[in-house]
Amino acid sequence: MIKSQPLTFPKNFVWGFAAAAPQIEGAAFLDGKGESVWDRFARRPGAVHNNDNLDVACEHYTRFDEDFRLMRSLGAKNYRLSLAWPRIYPDGDGALNQKGLDFYHRLFDSMEKHGLTPWVTMFHWDLPQSLETRFGGWRDRRTADAFAVYADTIVKAFGSRVKNWITLNEILCFTKLGYGVGRKAPGLQLADQVVNQTYHTALLCHGHGVRAVREHGGKGARVGLTDNATVTVPFSETPDDIAAARAQFIHENARVLDPIYTGGYGPAYRKAVGKHAAKFEKKDFDLISLPTDFLGLNIYTGEFVRAGKSGKPEKLPFPASYPTADAAWLKHVPQSLYWGPRHCAEIYGASSIYITENGAGYNDVPPAKGESNDLHRLNLVRSYLCELRRGIQDGVPVKGYFLWSFMDNYEWEDGYDRRFGVVYCDFKTQKRTPKFSARWFTKVMAENRIV
Numbered sequence: 001m002i003k004s005q006p007l008t009f010p011k012n013f014v015w016g017f018a019a020a021a022p023q024i025e026g027a028a029f030l031d032g033k034g035e036s037v038w039d040r041f042a043r044r045p046g047a048v049h050n051n052d053n054l055d056v057a058c059e060h061y062t063r064f065d066e067d068f069r070l071m072r073s074l075g076a077k078n079y080r081l082s083l084a085w086p087r088i089y090p091d092g093d094g095a096l097n098q099k100g101l102d103f104y105h106r107l108f109d110s111m112e113k114h115g116l117t118p119w120v121t122m123f124h125w126d127l128p129q130s131l132e133t134r135f136g137g138w139r140d141r142r143t144a145d146a147f148a149v150y151a152d153t154i155v156k157a158f159g160s161r162v163k164n165w166i167t168l169n170e171i172l173c174f175t176k177l178g179y180g181v182g183r184k185a186p187g188l189q190l191a192d193q194v195v196n197q198t199y200h201t202a203l204l205c206h207g208h209g210v211r212a213v214r215e216h217g218g219k220g221a222r223v224g225l226t227d228n229a230t231v232t233v234p235f236s237e238t239p240d241d242i243a244a245a246r247a248q249f250i251h252e253n254a255r256v257l258d259p260i261y262t263g264g265y266g267p268a269y270r271k272a273v274g275k276h277a278a279k280f281e282k283k284d285f286d287l288i289s290l291p292t293d294f295l296g297l298n299i300y301t302g303e304f305v306r307a308g309k310s311g312k313p314e315k316l317p318f319p320a321s322y323p324t325a326d327a328a329w330l331k332h333v334p335q336s337l338y339w340g341p342r343h344c345a346e347i348y349g350a351s352s353i354y355i356t357e358n359g360a361g362y363n364d365v366p367p368a369k370g371e372s373n374d375l376h377r378l379n380l381v382r383s384y385l386c387e388l389r390r391g392i393q394d395g396v397p398v399k400g401y402f403l404w405s406f407m408d409n410y411e412w413e414d415g416y417d418r419r420f421g422v423v424y425c426d427f428k429t430q431k432r433t434p435k436f437s438a439r440w441f442t443k444v445m446a447e448n449r450i451v
């Protein structure tokens with residue numbers, strides 16, 4: 001008989017599911033919630049697949065208690081969620097909406113009842129539209145002033161029950177993709193200098209989030225950023241290609257990680273942006289580089305890099321037949337879960353890393369006979385977890401993993417057809433059906449090993 005070596009994870013490894021308020025809550029205009037830039041963008045004809053909007057989503061706003069019961073029955077003990085800024089400050093600043101705070105108190109009560117530990121993202125892309133209308137949103141520092149007050153408010157309100165805070169989710173997606181590429185809200189295509197300014201405002205908000213947790217978070221509070229670093233994977237795991245992948249990683253991710261870990265924009269980045277650089281004040285970096293407790297990484301894919309002939313890193317294009325999820329950007333690159341955290345640990349000294357998102361988007365078909373067969377997703381997640389575990393065995397300091405996502409939800413500009421859930425959501429009836437991937441992941445969490 002051959003006995004397999006158990007593919008175990010360290011004791012106390014954190015397993016959980018992830019989701020975000022605007023993608024699941026619905027109730028977009030209920031109980032005083034203000035309009036977000038996504039509520040507005042979704043109404044621009046053609047901006048979103050099928051012109052789907054966020055108004056109803058998964059009706060998590062009223063169904064959260066049954067959702068948490070299901071989540072717990074699947075064996076999760078940790079859940080990463082986000083708070084909707086426009087629920088709490090409908091205009092972004094000014095008047096507070098007590099009903100927004102009350103909602104999240106009810107939500108945390110229910111999580112507590114079901115034994116779920118919250119990991120709370122302060123901002124997951126739903127900027128109050130009023131800040132966009134009045135100040136140009138992320139283009140203007142007044143948005144950071146408003147965020148500072150919002151961060152103080154939520155940390156004071158929930159600090160006794162929330163100990164794990166994430167300041168911002170994926171700066172790239174609400175700055176460059178919103179103001180440069182225009183594919184995400186607010187759907188603008190502006191000059192490079194403006195885009196760089198939106199990044200800088202976001203970095204300031206991150207700093208305020210850290211500051212707020214230090215000032216009001218209470219005992220045991222921890223805080224970090226979630227970044228979606230572009231993960232460079234060496235073509236071969238040989239010294240030359242590894243060095244090339246590392247150099248390319250710095251090149252692609254310095255804009256966010258340098259200011260946070262080194263207290264300034266690095267020389268290579270400054271040279272690259274030249275006259276398009278953001279305007280900033282020197283003291284901004286005191287705030288931006290306040291020490292954090294962990295780094296969150298959302299990793300879905302990677303790009304292959306080799307040492308080119310000139311010795312320069314060379315990115316390799318994906319051939320047409322490369323295995324890909326239904327989300328065209330989601331190339332199957334399991335090694336990204338090895339190299340992403342390793343680069344961050346080696347380059348920036350990140351000593352505590354959480355995978356705050358990983359998963360797969362497919363246009364899954366409805367369940368048949370009560371079963372939802374997504375072997376495609378199960379297999380993708382499993383292959384990524386094997387690489388994550390390899391990293392941990394090598395000494396990469398990864399402390400937890402959150403699967404994106406608990407249930408199918410509003411996949412931004414791709415609407416509702418593009419499903420990332422391990423629980424199938426029928427958006428007509430709101431019926432939830434765990435997919436095979438959920439059944440399998442339950443066993444992974446329970447046994448703390450890849451099964």
Ligand code: GBH
Nearest residue numbers: 020169170173183228298329357404411420
């Ligand atoms: C995460 O974004 C989000 O945090 C989460 O809300 C989302 O639902 C989830 O992942 C799944 O997408 O413009 O063609 O170059 C991941 C976002 C998606 C950002 C792909 C970069 C590049 C697409 N990434 N995107 S493209």
